[in-house]
Amino acid sequence: MSDNEHLIQSEDPTHPANHICELCAKFYNLGWVTGTGGGTSIKNGDKIYIAPSGVQKELMKPTDMFVMDFNTKEYLRKPQTHKPSACTPLFLAAFNKGAGCCIHTHSQWAVLVTLLVERDFGKDACFEIEQLEQIKGIGKGRGKTGNLGYYDRLKIPIIENTPHEEDLTSSLEEAIEKYPDTYAVLVRRHGIYVWGDNVHKAKTQCESLDYIFQLAVEMKKLGLPWTNMK
Amino acid sequence: MSDNEHLIQSEDPTHPANHICELCAKFYNLGWVTGTGGGTSIKNGDKIYIAPSGVQKELMKPTDMFVMDFNTKEYLRKPQTHKPSACTPLFLAAFNKGAGCCIHTHSQWAVLVTLLVERDFGKDACFEIEQLEQIKGIGKGRGKTGNLGYYDRLKIPIIENTPHEEDLTSSLEEAIEKYPDTYAVLVRRHGIYVWGDNVHKAKTQCESLDYIFQLAVEMKKLGLPWTNMK
Amino acid sequence: MSDNEHLIQSEDPTHPANHICELCAKFYNLGWVTGTGGGTSIKNGDKIYIAPSGVQKELMKPTDMFVMDFNTKEYLRKPQTHKPSACTPLFLAAFNKGAGCCIHTHSQWAVLVTLLVERDFGKDACFEIEQLEQIKGIGKGRGKTGNLGYYDRLKIPIIENTPHEEDLTSSLEEAIEKYPDTYAVLVRRHGIYVWGDNVHKAKTQCESLDYIFQLAVEMKKLGLPWTNMK
Amino acid sequence: MSDNEHLIQSEDPTHPANHICELCAKFYNLGWVTGTGGGTSIKNGDKIYIAPSGVQKELMKPTDMFVMDFNTKEYLRKPQTHKPSACTPLFLAAFNKGAGCCIHTHSQWAVLVTLLVERDFGKDACFEIEQLEQIKGIGKGRGKTGNLGYYDRLKIPIIENTPHEEDLTSSLEEAIEKYPDTYAVLVRRHGIYVWGDNVHKAKTQCESLDYIFQLAVEMKKLGLPWTNMK
Incomplete structure (x- = not known):
């Protein structure tokens, strides 16, 4: 999967890989994702971008992002140093109902x-x-x-x-x-x-x-x- | 109205189009304009600058601004992607009483x-x-x-x-x-x-x-x- | 008094004119000087630096500062656009007791x-x-x-x-x-x-x-x- | 000990001397280290980095850091202008139990x-x-x-x-x-x-x-x- 780095590389701040990082930093200040809790996922066409499990949400970088194919539910990108979020099936449930973004807070x-x-x-x-x-x-x-x-x-x-x-x-x-x-x-x-x-x-x-x-x-x-x- | 872009273009941070953006970002941090709520309007001479409806108030840019003529109540500038604020008649009521700025918070x-x-x-x-x-x-x-x-x-x-x-x-x-x-x-x-x-x-x-x-x-x-x- | 601008011009962030601005911006975020309330004064040798009355404390600039001679109680610098702080005699009372800095919060x-x-x-x-x-x-x-x-x-x-x-x-x-x-x-x-x-x-x-x-x-x-x- | 300045000089934000400063600035905003209270220590190999006593925790610089040898408990670096933290033996108690970082909040x-x-x-x-x-x-x-x-x-x-x-x-x-x-x-x-x-x-x-x-x-x-x- 190393050839899929382009999926998370963009100068556009509204690109999902960048956007999730910016949102989570904001959510940290709101007290929503304290202690690595919570998470955020964005669906962009048939690709799903997901913040990993167990990371400090205010410090995330685009390279921390998981990317999944919505149709096959297979990971297109899986950072070796992280575990996928346990919220993934819950985010998928929301995407199955037509959502484009799902936020989980504590x-x-x-x-x-x-x-x-x-x-x-x-x-x-x-x-x-x-x-x-x-x-x-x-x-x-x-x-x-x-x-x-x-x-x-x-x-x-x-x-x-x-x-x-x-x-x-x-x-x-x-x-x-x-x-x-x-x-x-x-x-x-x-x-x-x-x-x-x-x-x-x-x-x-x-x-x-x-x-x-x-x-x-x-x-x-x-x-x-x-x-x-x- | 596309020729009225100059109304919102200024390097001066105290120009109403810039000032409203800065104020709303501050008000977001105070919890006053959460969830696109609230709004702010500034009267500058016979022009009224108004934050649009339904936008994330901490992320506004000068190009998001509505500009109205106070005398004719007609819009001099109307961003196509936004709806005018439902607070507009309330802001006008304040301006009719001599106000130069009106803030609406939740x-x-x-x-x-x-x-x-x-x-x-x-x-x-x-x-x-x-x-x-x-x-x-x-x-x-x-x-x-x-x-x-x-x-x-x-x-x-x-x-x-x-x-x-x-x-x-x-x-x-x-x-x-x-x-x-x-x-x-x-x-x-x-x-x-x-x-x-x-x-x-x-x-x-x-x-x-x-x-x-x-x-x-x-x-x-x-x-x-x-x-x-x- | 226009020749006394040097009293508030310094690149040193710990110079009283700069320091008061930085402190008041911090105090605003702590909720101590909301709505132009509160104030801060620093005594530096025989000069007293005082934030003016009625200004937005988080937005102050060194040029907003009053400077008083501690011995004569005369203003060495008095910004024309501002009023001296009504807290001034209270700050002086603290300085008379040996204080080098006095903070007033609401x-x-x-x-x-x-x-x-x-x-x-x-x-x-x-x-x-x-x-x-x-x-x-x-x-x-x-x-x-x-x-x-x-x-x-x-x-x-x-x-x-x-x-x-x-x-x-x-x-x-x-x-x-x-x-x-x-x-x-x-x-x-x-x-x-x-x-x-x-x-x-x-x-x-x-x-x-x-x-x-x-x-x-x-x-x-x-x-x-x-x-x-x- | 003046020859040990290299211990706190690094461009790497995760170097303990830099990391403690960044963490304490964050902890100040969380209300954990108000009024010079609290502290943080990181163990890096056999070196322990410790924030000093009585300093404004949000303003610390790497040069403020104490560095101790974990084995000999002797200071490798001791800033002349500061006192060692009274929390030091408590941090050591945590390090003795295998900790790599210890945070003390009020x-x-x-x-x-x-x-x-x-x-x-x-x-x-x-x-x-x-x-x-x-x-x-x-x-x-x-x-x-x-x-x-x-x-x-x-x-x-x-x-x-x-x-x-x-x-x-x-x-x-x-x-x-x-x-x-x-x-x-x-x-x-x-x-x-x-x-x-x-x-x-x-x-x-x-x-x-x-x-x-x-x-x-x-x-x-x-x-x-x-x-x-x-």
């Missing part, structure tokens, strides 16, 4: 929200909130035009964590079946997967959700309800 | 303050706080000289959110009528509009208010009152 | 601590805390060698705020009389003045105190006492 | 966790938490392959603080004896020591633990338990 706000939902609404409940302007940062759903409105209730499904990240795949796929309009799935005690048609939309949705989760946690601290406003 | 502290005021003082109440040094960062009001004093009570009106941002315009204008000295209007569950005679004053007032809102939220968590101190 | 943690002390211990109480490693970042007192130890109780006096900043001077001086070992005075609902023999010590003490105030506020939220541990 | 989350454990579980308890994905960022223990699993309970011993940092050494060594798999020891009211086989692992473990401590504090604020989930 955001503490996401984790706290999964704990608060379990305590207050039970293990089967999803996260629900309504009447926040930032909800308008989230799309209506795959194949639907435009974003959620201010009076739409935002619902994000939550799946239980598993010892091995790849074992989340089937429950993530089930959650997407059950909530076909969702662009995100929370993982209890773990974090969140957020995707979008392209990098711009995935990042906007990830930021909007993180903003909403942080607000939701602060609302709980202050005794303010998430839903059923008069 | 600050979480602003949102939480609108929720706490509603819960503790009712939907018709404005945000009120007193005896904080930072109140002196806010002007006395349009046409008045100098800033509020330490013993002046700060009052910021709150309007209800609407599904479409442009529909906020009439209630924002009413709030300005009712509170003619205000340089800011909070929008419930949404954020805030803050303006000033120029960029410096708008930014200073926006920062001072955000500081006060954050402090006010922390005071609530600690059981400390906002007003009626002995 | 830190929210400092403000909250003044409110919590008033509520829980009364208006005459000072802030007291003990058994935190970071207390060792604070000097024993003027003319004394070394820093406080882990078992020394840290005491920071609190003075009441006044409408005009310069009117704080006499109560600040009284507080220093009463607490001759203190390197800092809290101002209720306002912030803090911290000084040190030189820039390094003033900054270290200011950072250490801010750390302790933040910790103290979090301890209150969690019901943990500040003193009288077993 | 993280407020670490301090708060030591206070919460004491209040809720007593002075003899260690910090325990379970079922958080980020636990997988911590190694199983020296000489063991791989990291903790999601269902492994994380246990970090806590030692009592002492007036002089070097006096922590024996209790830190005892804690390592009692918890031979630990890569970290919390110090009550002070902070934490975290180490790893190399810089990458030490930093990853330090970030992962700090993330977990912050989450644990927020969980306490929200009434969420750390262990014994159904």
